[in-house]
Amino acid sequence: MPPRSPRPLWPWIVGGAVVLIMVLIGGLATVGIIVAAVRDAPGERVGSTSAPVPAIPPQPLPSSQPGGQLRNVKVGDTLVWQRAGKVAEWTIVTTEQKTVADFDLPPRHGIFLLARLTVTQKEGFTFACDCTLQFVAPNGVAYDPDYNTFADHGRFPSQRISAGQILDGWVNFDVPTSALTGGRIQWTPDLSDNGLRGSWRL
Template structure:
């Protein structure tokens, strides 16, 4: 019976190590328009912080499956109404609309508007708003190396929350529930 327990424990350990090999933080770095690194995460922190307009490179290498993605967030604009004749008004204050471009450099990546969150200075997190008047919207798109997608993401937030706020992008793969990088507004 003891041999069975030890064999089971050994199998569980191997399984845990194999599953854990793909976990950990998605790496991130920030580049300016010239491609030079302008700001990287502190050594104890793996989450880069960029300014709106800068490109963040997300890198994930797990179980021999490497993904490298460049994400750029630009053109932050506030609006008290959706564009169009019948545009709705925000429930929380203003719509914050941003342009996003995602370029898959290596591997595959699921570009998705739900990968982004608005984080206020006080830590309050807001998911994307359903505001279809902001065109073109960023749609969920599976990208392979060499492919890109662009579109708008929109948040419905209190206007006072925008000062000091940040746009968060989630990590890749098993890090989908962890912040990978931020853009400061």
């Protein structure tokens, strides 16, 4: 008898591949069913917008006197900013008046009012900025700091300071001469809370 020819291997290879693909498809379908069942199950889901958001307890207002409001003091006195572990002392030490700035530049409104400001950080940290100050005339008109320079009157260096650090410098305002009588330098320590202010009377 002639020798029997060996059977080809490709039908086994193809058949095995088909079986493997069917097993994989079945497994993926099972996983999809499980995920859908979990997703549609009752109860809260991670990232659900319907879940209630816990309320944040209100923070106490910073203050230097009872009632949560900063005081109105005279030049030379200190206002204290106190909130959530942060304590800073702000003081307008003295004021001066100038009729001309460096480069012989005159004021636009009448006179330059210079205020020497010191900020002492007692606890925590603060970003101390002259942008929190305004001069307020008796008629309620407010004037932001002016950016002219004056010899021997270094500008207040707005920056972040930590406990134990002190900033010292001058803040300048260009204001009407008539506004000096009865005017004040207003401080808004928290720019997001326009109702919280303190001031120094001239």
